[in-house]
Amino acid sequence: MTEPMIESIRIRNLDEADREAIATWRYPGALSIYDPGCSADQLRAPDHVALSSADGALLGYGTFGAEGRVAGGRYDETALDVGMGLRPDWVGRGLGPAALSRLISYARLQRGAERLRATVADANPRAGALVRDLGFVPAHRFARAADRRAFTQFEHDEDSERVAAFIRDGYWPLRGVVAPEIVAACRRDVTAALAQAGVDDADPTTWTRPVVRLDTPRTDAMSQVRNHPRLLSICDRLLGPGRRRPRHDLGGTTPVRFPSPEDPGDAGWHIDGSYDVGGQWWTNVFSKERGLLLLVLLSDVNEASAPTELLVGSHLDVPRVLEPHGRTGTLFDAAWLPASTFERARVLATGAAGDMFVCHPFLVHRATWPHHGARPRALAQPEIAHDPPFSLEPRPDLHPVEHAICKALASHGRPVPRPEVSSRGGADD
Numbered sequence: 001m002t003e004p005m006i007e008s009i010r011i012r013n014l015d016e017a018d019r020e021a022i023a024t025w026r027y028p029g030a031l032s033i034y035d036p037g038c039s040a041d042q043l044r045a046p047d048h049v050a051l052s053s054a055d056g057a058l059l060g061y062g063t064f065g066a067e068g069r070v071a072g073g074r075y076d077e078t079a080l081d082v083g084m085g086l087r088p089d090w091v092g093r094g095l096g097p098a099a100l101s102r103l104i105s106y107a108r109l110q111r112g113a114e115r116l117r118a119t120v121a122d123a124n125p126r127a128g129a130l131v132r133d134l135g136f137v138p139a140h141r142f143a144r145a146a147d148r149r150a151f152t153q154f155e156h157d158e159d160s161e162r163v164a165a166f167i168r169d170g171y172w173p174l175r176g177v178v179a180p181e182i183v184a185a186c187r188r189d190v191t192a193a194l195a196q197a198g199v200d201d202a203d204p205t206t207w208t209r210p211v212v213r214l215d216t217p218r219t220d221a222m223s224q225v226r227n228h229p230r231l232l233s234i235c236d237r238l239l240g241p242g243r244r245r246p247r248h249d250l251g252g253t254t255p256v257r258f259p260s261p262e263d264p265g266d267a268g269w270h271i272d273g274s275y276d277v278g279g280q281w282w283t284n285v286f287s288k289e290r291g292l293l294l295l296v297l298l299s300d301v302n303e304a305s306a307p308t309e310l311l312v313g314s315h316l317d318v319p320r321v322l323e324p325h326g327r328t329g330t331l332f333d334a335a336w337l338p339a340s341t342f343e344r345a346r347v348l349a350t351g352a353a354g355d356m357f358v359c360h361p362f363l364v365h366r367a368t369w370p371h372h373g374a375r376p377r378a379l380a381q382p383e384i385a386h387d388p389p390f391s392l393e394p395r396p397d398l399h400p401v402e403h404a405i406c407k408a409l410a411s412h413g414r415p416v417p418r419p420e421v422s423s424r425g426g427a428d429d
């Protein structure tokens with residue numbers, strides 16, 4: 001049988017033959033901790049469901065509630081526990097994402113669960129990667145009461161689909177969260193900074209260059225954007241709690257692009273460098289100094305007004321190019337990327353002033369031209385720095401930015417680089 005897609009995976013009650021079959025399932029090696037180890041009678045509880053193909057063949061089973069818990073964990077009733085077992089001959093064949101996605105939507109739609117929890121043995125890194133890919137975030141690690149084996153509890157909530165899309169696509173659009181009066185103040189700040197550069201943003205006769213690059217104004221309004229609680233919570237979610245380096249000002253540069261047929265000279269595909277080496281902005285596979293790239297629209301931006309263009313999923317192509325440069329890193333050159341990167345879907349970062357795109361630091365993007373619109377277009381592009389740096393060790397508690405880098409390296413069969421440990425214990429000094 002070929003791999004079923006999520007639409008063709010069915011959920012139904014377990015029948016007697018299913019229960020008899022599951023009770024005999026045995027998994028190889030370290031996965032034997034998942035052997036059902038129960039009688040067909042125990043599988044009679046209503047919290048078990050069958051996962052089947054469209055033609056009714058049993059592919060696996062799901063459990064909800066207490067059945068998905070492991071003694072020693074920290075459980076409460078704020079989330080529904082979900083567990084899954086695949087038929088042993090289906091393990092490792094790519095069925096997991098579709099099967100678990102099916103259980104998640106069933107839990108939400110049929111069981112009304114807003115929050116889900118999954119408990120995964122650390123000895124099963126494939127299951128850990130699967131739940132992280134679907135937007136679960138690690139919440140608690142513990143030792144199983146019976147044998148002290150390590151397990152991690154992961155949680156899934158209303159943001160998890162966005163997290164999964166971030167891991168897959170490399171960005172999270174965040175629209176309409178900044179209050180209109182703060183957006184208006186930011187626009188006035190850009191106008192004032194342009195005036196200092198000799199440009200009147202209301203007077204086209206002063207628009208003599210296709211782009212003017214400002215240092216993002218250090219104002220209260222910009223600082224409120226940077227420190228918007230929703231943005232901060234998304235950054236923490238993507239980087240891991242306590243990892244984001246606090247910063248008062250918004251930071252970065254703000255290129256302002258003007259209606260013009262001229263090549264601005266800065267519109268090549270790239271990722272943003274993150275640390276200064278002799279006046280050049282380098283980066284390394286650990287994404288030293290840059291946890292995230294933020295694109296903040298400081299004017300309305302549409303298709304005509306030179307929007308930034310993003311290569312969807314390209315953050316998964318960059319790690320293998322950076323990995324040979326190790327901890328020292330390099331001045332990144334997009335020409336090193338495979339041709340397939342440039343065949344990826346493209347998205348324009350359009351929207352209303354105040355909208356943001358929270359991007360993976362390795363997302364390949366570029367400015368576009370010509371600007372056919374009527375009004376200047378302004379965009380701040382600060383970094384969100386993080387500390388400590390990513391170690392890229394395949395730990396159970398990887399958060400999405402680091403998980404995406406590890407996933408990209410693993411999918412290309414690259415060894416995960418071993419950081420030298422400095423005297424401060426970090427990968428990076």
Ligand SMILES: O=C(O)CCC(=O)C(=O)O
Binds near residue numbers: 266308368379
């Ligand atoms: O102005 C833009 O659209 C993006 C510019 C950019 O990516 C950069 O300057 O690094």
